Amino acid sequence: MAERTGPVRAQHRAGEAAVQTAYSAFIRHTQVCTPCRTTGADCETAAGLRQAWRDAKEAAVAA
Numbered sequence: 001m002a003e004r005t006g007p008v009r010a011q012h013r014a015g016e017a018a019v020q021t022a023y024s025a026f027i028r029h030t031q032v033c034t035p036c037r038t039t040g041a042d043c044e045t046a047a048g049l050r051q052a053w054r055d056a057k058e059a060a061v062a063a
């Protein structure tokens, strides 16, 4: 059993890292994107990044 928990735990950690990476990318974008900053709404790029973040979260939960 110990042989099985290692990879699963590593996969879970990779999922968490993916969530953090996607979140950072989204936040970094909103900080430098003028349309996002001025309107307070997601531009097309931000929407894509937000979706990627959402997908990463779902993948992390599923893992």
Ligand SMILES: [Zn+2]
Binding pocket: 029, 030, 033, 034, 035, 036, 042, 043, 044, 045, 046
């Ligand atoms: Zn933007």
